[in-house]
Amino acid sequence: MSRLNCPFCQIEEQQIIFQNELVISFRDGFPISPRHTLIIPKRHIASFFELTAQEHQALFEALHILKTEIDQEFTPDGYNIGINDGLAAGQTVMHLHVHLIPRYKGDCTDPRGGVRWIFPEKAAYWL
Ligand code: AMP
Ligand code: ZN
Numbered sequence: 121m122s123r124l125n126c127p128f129c130q131i132e133e134q135q136i137i138f139q140n141e142l143v144i145s146f147r148d149g150f151p152i153s154p155r156h157t158l159i160i161p162k163r164h165i166a167s168f169f170e171l172t173a174q175e176h177q178a179l180f181e182a183l184h185i186l187k188t189e190i191d192q193e194f195t196p197d198g199y200n201i202g203i204n205d206g207l208a209a210g211q212t213v214m215h216l217h218v219h220l221i222p223r224y225k226g227d228c229t230d231p232r233g234g235v236r237w238i239f240p241e242k243a244a245y246w247l
Contacts, residue, residue: 121166123164126164126215127213128164129215131144131146138186139162139182142163143162155196159183159186159217160218161216165216166211166215183201183220197224201218202218203219
């Protein structure tokens with residue numbers, strides 16, 4: 121996936137909800153919860169591990185600002201913060217993005233385990 125066919129390199133100005141010098145943020149196009157938000161580096165890189173120290177800092181600053189905004193607007197009860205890094209880990213858009221996923225009490229039957237549910241048969245370690 122090059123810049124030319126990368127959906128995140130085609131994000132339009134009006135979709136951007138926050139940006140700083142190095143990262144931009146917009147709502148996920150197929151949200152799994154209200155205010156599901158993505159944060160990406162402006163630079164087209166695939167992996168979290170390619171971030172420079174400055175991009176890393178800019179990304180985490182944005183994460184905190186966006187979380188505070190969502191808290192004020194929707195008062196979620198928790199968050200999942202996630203990166204699918206690499207095809208084997210489920211990444212479908214090969215431009216690094218951090219998922220900021222607000223969670224709401226009762227939004228699923230039993231939220232315990234969170235990201236462990238990528239392997240449902242191993243998730244419930246407490247049973
Ligand atoms: P991942 O599986 O982590 O690569 O997730 C890709 C995410 O990008 C998914 O949550 C999609 O809903 C989201 N997505 C894909 N295309 C677009 C798009 N054009 N605009 C906004 N979000 C998108
Ligand atoms: Zn891109």
